[in-house]
Amino acid sequence: MAFKMKYTIEQRYLPKGTKRRSGIKNQGIDFIVAHDSGNDGSTAAGNVNYYTNSANVVSASAHTFIDDKAIIECVPLTEKAWHVMYNVTTDNELYGFDSNDHAIGVELCYSYKKGNMNNKESYKRYVWYMAYLCYKFNLNPMKRISGHNELDPNRRTDPYKNALKIMGITKDQFLKDVVKEYAECTVAENLYSVYQGNSKLKDFPDYVSAVEYAQKWSNVNIRKITDGSWVWSNIKKESEDDCPMKLETWQKSMLTDGLNKLSEINGVDGTPLINDPEGWTKKVNNGTITAGELAIINFALISRQVIK
Numbered sequence: 592m593a594f595k596m597k598y599t600i601e602q603r604y605l606p607k608g609t610k611r612r613s614g615i616k617n618q619g620i621d622f623i624v625a626h627d628s629g630n631d632g633s634t635a636a637g638n639v640n641y642y643t644n645s646a647n648v649v650s651a652s653a654h655t656f657i658d659d660k661a662i663i664e665c666v667p668l669t670e671k672a673w674h675v676m677y678n679v680t681t682d683n684e685l686y687g688f689d690s691n692d693h694a695i696g697v698e699l700c701y702s703y704k705k706g707n708m709n710n711k712e713s714y715k716r717y718v719w720y721m722a723y724l725c726y727k728f729n730l731n732p733m734k735r736i737s738g739h740n741e742l743d744p745n746r747r748t749d750p751y752k753n754a755l756k757i758m759g760i761t762k763d764q765f766l767k768d769v770v771k772e773y774a775e776c777t778v779a780e781n782l783y784s785v786y787q788g789n790s791k792l793k794d795f796p797d798y799v800s801a802v803e804y805a806q807k808w809s810n811v812n813i814r815k816i817t818d819g820s821w822v823w824s825n826i827k828k829e830s831e832d833d834c835p836m837k838l839e840t841w842q843k844s845m846l847t848d849g850l851n852k853l854s855e856i857n858g859v860d861g862t863p864l865i866n867d868p869e870g871w872t873k874k875v876n877n878g879t880i881t882a883g884e885l886a887i888i889n890f891a892l893i894s895r896q897v898i899k
């Protein structure tokens with residue numbers, strides 16, 4: 592399986608070994624904490640710039656900022672970020688760990704009274720990124736995403752009682768949207784099979800290596816496993832003259848009539864212009880007559896009428 596990368600994820604990491612980015616590895620990812628920036632109208636890039644400029648001043652941080660145009664990771668997902676107070680106990684009760692050691696912190700940027708961000712676009716990216724993290728870390732979206740305000744209700748309102756409330760989205764709706772996005776973006780990988788005749792030679796995850804392999808063989812086809820279509824072939828195609836002609840019913844009856852009449856006419860040598868009209872008629876009607884055969888009949892007729 593693969594995950595549809597609908598949006599680009601940028602990496603603009605904060606300076607390492609600072610208060611905001613210690614560089615210490617996290618202990619594996621077991622859940623996600625949904626945040627919002629808490630700063631009406633501030634963009635993802637603006638927040639990351641601010642973090643960078645104050646990297647040694649404050650130890651609060653998050654992994655990712657998302658607005659209507661960008662998804663920016665400022666702390667590697669393999670490292671700790673400082674996004675939930677250690678003395679909060681709800682995360683330990685829910686997941687058995689502190690958020691900073693075992694969770695990704697994702698910040699949603701929004702416009703309420705300030706800025707001109709498109710909240711709908713920011714929300715779409717936020718939902719997609721949550722689904723992406725759930726895929727990447729094999730997490731159940733319904734159980735493994737907590738709002739910061741749920742973990743630290745006395746101090747925080749983000750995101751359910753702040754940005755998402757401003758956007759008119761409930762927690763229930765948000766989680767359902769993530770589940771839906773997860774399902775939509777989880778797709779089968781494009782697999783390609785190389786066939787020689789009816790026997791399969793080998794499968795490949797990508798088109799380029801399938802073709803590379805197929806080129807070493809003669810008379811092979813490459814078939815896309817997902818939809819069964821043939822996408823590449825080095826089999827020499829028959830010339831068009833050798834392919835059966837597609838004839839409409841009216842064309843068939845016209846040809847049949849013509850063939851019958853020709854069999855009654857004698858050529859310059861005194862014999863009928865064509866032999867075996869039944870045989871030709873049969874070919875016309877069962878659709879096996881080829882353009883080449885028709886051309887031969889034509890040539891024979893013309894030459895036998897003219898040449899002595």
Ligand SMILES: [Zn+2]
Pocket residue numbers: 625626627674739747749
């Ligand atoms: Zn928060």
